[in-house]
Amino acid sequence: MDLETNKILKDISVLTLKIQEDYPELQKYLDEQRSTLPHDDLIGSTLDLDALQSYRDGLKELIDHYKENHMH
Numbered sequence: 001m002d003l004e005t006n007k008i009l010k011d012i013s014v015l016t017l018k019i020q021e022d023y024p025e026l027q028k029y030l031d032e033q034r035s036t037l038p039h040d041d042l043i044g045s046t047l048d049l050d051a052l053q054s055y056r057d058g059l060k061e062l063i064d065h066y067k068e069n070h071m072h
Contacts, residue, residue: 008052015059026066033058 001009019026033055 005049005052008049008056011056012052012059015056015063019059019063023063023066026062029062033062 016030019030
């Protein structure tokens, strides 16, 4: 796995943990977000960098949108 992929995976882990700890009400949307990842034969497939970036960006948008609309 290259450095960029590792960084994106780390970002995803950090964002997911942030949602679990700081915004548990958003956890119900994590499954929706995961639908952007390939889910066919994950064992035989490689991680698609574009899909990982899209997933990471979706998590960021979910948090940002929530903070903008629900935190004052």
